Every structure is written in structure tokens, then in C-alpha cells.
Amino acid sequence: MREILPALSRWYARGAPFGLATVVAVSRSAPRDPGAAMAVGPGDEVVGSVSGGCVEGAVFELAQEVVASGEARLETFGYSDEDAFAVGLTCGGEITVLVRRVTPDEDPSFGAVADSVAAGHPVTVATVIDGPAPRGATLAVRPDGERGAAEVVAGTLGPAGLDAAVAADARGELALGATGLRHYGPNGERREDDVTVFLHSFAPPPRMLVFGAIDYAAAVARIGVFLGHRVTVCDARPVFATPERFPAGVEVVVDWPHRYLSGTDTDARTVICVLTHDPKFDVPLLEEALRRPAAYIGAMGSRRTHEERMRRLREAGVGERELSRLRSPVGLDLGARTPEEVAVSVAAEIVALRWGGTGAPLTATAGAIHPTGTTPG
Known part of the structure; x- marks a missing residue:
């Protein structure tokens, strides 16, 4: 998402609502990694990409609906053998995309995050994608250099226990420059069946x-x-x-x-x-x-x-x-x-x-073209 932040910051400064679609999970030979983003702004202006062209049309319509309703949506796109004309990924992979509306009132942490990324300061954004906590709620976290702990920049996911647990994990992911999903109980317990949170790390450029x-x-x-x-x-x-x-x-x-x-x-x-x-x-x-x-x-x-x-x-x-x-x-x-x-x-x-690529021509290799796993920030 780093490359589209200048456009998002302009829209945000004007108070113009925009729909932000972020890849939060991938499987098999997916074309983009977690953290890839596309946004639909004023006048239906589009920036970014979530799949390299396969599902952008469907995500564009989804973002329009989310901006109109204000309700965050989670959608999965994959390849359909049954319907050759269905919206999906021709590469055979699968991506899960969270689409949420962003405005200064609904996401007060966004401006601080954008400023931190632009300045090259490390920050991790935690976003609820599923579970009893509000979908699309965000928490921005950065390392506190003096205390060696996590410092909450802005936002909340709900209960204080959940915020504390997510902030601690976000700092760890940021140290690794990693992006991915974590699971919690409603108050931050280590559980797999309640709140699913996407941790998106913005480490300084290498x-x-x-x-x-x-x-x-x-x-x-x-x-x-x-x-x-x-x-x-x-x-x-x-x-x-x-x-x-x-x-x-x-x-x-x-x-x-x-x-x-x-x-x-x-x-x-x-x-x-x-x-x-x-x-x-x-x-x-x-x-x-x-x-x-x-x-x-x-x-x-x-x-x-x-x-x-x-x-x-x-x-x-x-x-x-x-x-x-x-x-x-x-x-x-x-x-x-x-x-x-x-x-x-x-x-x-x-x-x-x-x-971990071989450097060989893809015509001489077999298996998945796109690597999967945790994405560096």
C-alpha cells in the first residue's frame, strides 16, 4: 500500500470518503501478497491493484458499495473451473480482500499512519477482519525506542485486553518487517476461533x-x-x-x-x-x-x-x-x-x-509461480 499513500493522503486531507481494499490472505499461486491495496476515491478514481487485473473490476464495484453503505466487507476471490466467465484468478490461486470505507471520522488513525510511513518511521496497522470486534476497526502501533515497548499511535479494536495483546504482537511483526493474520479471543486471549486481525507492517524502506x-x-x-x-x-x-x-x-x-x-x-x-x-x-x-x-x-x-x-x-x-x-x-x-x-x-x-527463486526461465520450472508466505514490509 505504500506506493498509493500519497493519493490516499490527499483524499483523506480533503475529508473525501474512499474505499480501501487490502489483500489480507492468499493461497497457492496468488498474484499479489498480503498488504497489496487498491482504493476507489472521489470521482471513481482508482489507484493501486490487488490482483494485477484479474478481479479489479469486481473490487471496484465492491468499494463503491462499501463507500455508500459504510459497512466493511470481506470477500474471497479464486479460480472457478465450473464457470469460465466467473470473476476469479486465472493463475489458480485465491486472495481474500478486506474493503472498508476510510474518512477522518471513521478512521482517525489513518493520518498518523500515512505521516509515519511518509517519514520512513516504522508503524504497524492492525485491522479487524472477522469476529465479534467491529470489522474494519484499526489500531496503529509503533515501537517506543526509549522503553523498548509498543506505543499505540491511534485507534482501538475495542476491549483494552485485545488492544494490549495486538499491540505487543504488532511490535514483534514490525521488528521482522512481517505482515499477516493473527487470532485472538475477545479480550486478547490466544485463541483461534474469535477475532481475526490483519497486521500490516510498514517498516522503513530497506x-x-x-x-x-x-x-x-x-x-x-x-x-x-x-x-x-x-x-x-x-x-x-x-x-x-x-x-x-x-x-x-x-x-x-x-x-x-x-x-x-x-x-x-x-x-x-x-x-x-x-x-x-x-x-x-x-x-x-x-x-x-x-x-x-x-x-x-x-x-x-x-x-x-x-x-x-x-x-x-x-x-x-x-x-x-x-x-x-x-x-x-x-x-x-x-x-x-x-x-x-x-x-x-x-x-x-x-x-x-x-x-528463493531459481533464476531459471519459468518455462523450465513447474509448480506455483508466485511464492506464498509472510510478506516483508
């Missing part, structure tokens, strides 16, 4: 650190922004590390790469791309990178450069377990030549590693 301010870095930075990363490019050479050479919104830092990385926080979602292919930069930088949390560490260079780099890293005391994390030569085998093609190759490897 970081992409690109080292080496070359043409390839500009292309990788551009596709990193496209994939939703907060991108920083670092190079020790001020003549190359200039903001004008990189896309808008990319942070450009002049510093020795290993020194910059040693003073920078990384986590399990961070992507590190080493494009300098110069030993005096690469080796101390990779020594630092391979010993800290990161989702992806890739280094550019020929196979000969790779072998020489590995030798130098071993001499520097980097162990085999740490070296096994290095993706080098960087990227998937696409036959890429230009900086833009290489960037696509790198991005493809990052996505494949994130979701």
Missing part, C-alpha cells in the same frame, strides 16, 4: 548501499529506487561522487568505502553492491561487509578478479562461512552488456535471493 560511483552504479541505483530501496552511493573520489550523476533521491557520499560502511547501520534487509573492482577499495570493504548483517552482498568483476579477490580476503582472515555469502561475479547470467542491462541482472539476483 537500504541499498552502492560502492563505486561509476556508470554501472548509476544504473543500479536507479533500479534500486524502483524496487523501493533507500539508496546510498559511496566513493572516495569526489570527482565521480557527485549528486548530478545519480537519480534524484539517491544519497551520494564521499568517503573511503570501508570507513563509511563501518559507521553505518545495516540489517537483514540491507543490500550491498560493490562495483569498484579495485583491490584497495574492495578488500577492506568486503572484510567489513561480510561480517555484518545484510540480505545481499555482491561484487563486480571478472572471474579472474573474483579469484584474486577471494585470495586476498582469505589472507585478510575472512573465513569460508563468511565468504560463502558473497555473490561474485555479481548478478544473474542474462548476457548483460550495458550498465542498464547489468543493473537488471543484479536486481534479478537480489529478487531471486529474497524470495
Whole structure:
């Protein structure tokens, strides 16, 4: 939903009611993950998507009905073998969508949530989708850095015990960057048969650190922004590390790469791309990178450069377990030549590693196309 928040914030600021449809559960080969959203606003303007086109028409009509009635609706869409013309998912999967009306009076937490997401602050939105608690009721939660606890930003799901239990779980999901369903008793007890709550985590965008301010870095930075990363490019050479050479919104830092990385926080979602292919930069930088949390560490260079780099890293005391994390030569085998093609190759490897993809053509694979499971925020 992050990508449609600017439009939703405009409607919300005007006090214009809109219908917000959110995917809350998927099964089998569903085209979108939990958290995917579509909204119908003033003048029947539509933003976002819940299925990539399969059921958007039906969700559009459903959102219109919800805006008119004010009553939240929960609908499941799947594939119908019996009726080829029925609304459903041609991929054979199934999605469950919650549609609710949003206005400042009905959802006072929405503005705070939108502001937090826009500012890059972590927040989780808990929404009741089924059970005795009011369907569509929301509770926004963020971590309290000083106390290490959960802080309720706005809203309520009803009973104080339910709010407390959901807030604690929401903080845990946020720490993992996860989104999914939880079940509770009416007062927050751990039960499977009463209140079903959808926890939607908005963690800050993952970081992409690109080292080496070359043409390839500009292309990788551009596709990193496209994939939703907060991108920083670092190079020790001020003549190359200039903001004008990189896309808008990319942070450009002049510093020795290993020194910059040693003073920078990384986590399990961070992507590190080493494009300098110069030993005096690469080796101390990779020594630092391979010993800290990161989702992806890739280094550019020929196979000969790779072998020489590995030798130098071993001499520097980097162990085999740490070296096994290095993706080098960087990227998937696409036959890429230009900086833009290489960037696509790198991005493809990052996505494949994130979701456990093989990188093989889909025509050569079998089974579900879309992975299922808990969705990172």
C-alpha cells in the first residue's frame, strides 16, 4: 500500500470518503501478497491493484458499495473451473480482500499512519477482519525506542485486553518487517476461533548501499529506487561522487568505502553492491561487509578478479562461512552488456535471493509461480 499513500493522503486531507481494499490472505499461486491495496476515491478514481487485473473490476464495484453503505466487507476471490466467465484468478490461486470505507471520522488513525510511513518511521496497522470486534476497526502501533515497548499511535479494536495483546504482537511483526493474520479471543486471549486481525507492517524502506560511483552504479541505483530501496552511493573520489550523476533521491557520499560502511547501520534487509573492482577499495570493504548483517552482498568483476579477490580476503582472515555469502561475479547470467542491462541482472539476483527463486526461465520450472508466505514490509 505504500506506493498509493500519497493519493490516499490527499483524499483523506480533503475529508473525501474512499474505499480501501487490502489483500489480507492468499493461497497457492496468488498474484499479489498480503498488504497489496487498491482504493476507489472521489470521482471513481482508482489507484493501486490487488490482483494485477484479474478481479479489479469486481473490487471496484465492491468499494463503491462499501463507500455508500459504510459497512466493511470481506470477500474471497479464486479460480472457478465450473464457470469460465466467473470473476476469479486465472493463475489458480485465491486472495481474500478486506474493503472498508476510510474518512477522518471513521478512521482517525489513518493520518498518523500515512505521516509515519511518509517519514520512513516504522508503524504497524492492525485491522479487524472477522469476529465479534467491529470489522474494519484499526489500531496503529509503533515501537517506543526509549522503553523498548509498543506505543499505540491511534485507534482501538475495542476491549483494552485485545488492544494490549495486538499491540505487543504488532511490535514483534514490525521488528521482522512481517505482515499477516493473527487470532485472538475477545479480550486478547490466544485463541483461534474469535477475532481475526490483519497486521500490516510498514517498516522503513530497506537500504541499498552502492560502492563505486561509476556508470554501472548509476544504473543500479536507479533500479534500486524502483524496487523501493533507500539508496546510498559511496566513493572516495569526489570527482565521480557527485549528486548530478545519480537519480534524484539517491544519497551520494564521499568517503573511503570501508570507513563509511563501518559507521553505518545495516540489517537483514540491507543490500550491498560493490562495483569498484579495485583491490584497495574492495578488500577492506568486503572484510567489513561480510561480517555484518545484510540480505545481499555482491561484487563486480571478472572471474579472474573474483579469484584474486577471494585470495586476498582469505589472507585478510575472512573465513569460508563468511565468504560463502558473497555473490561474485555479481548478478544473474542474462548476457548483460550495458550498465542498464547489468543493473537488471543484479536486481534479478537480489529478487531471486529474497524470495528463493531459481533464476531459471519459468518455462523450465513447474509448480506455483508466485511464492506464498509472510510478506516483508
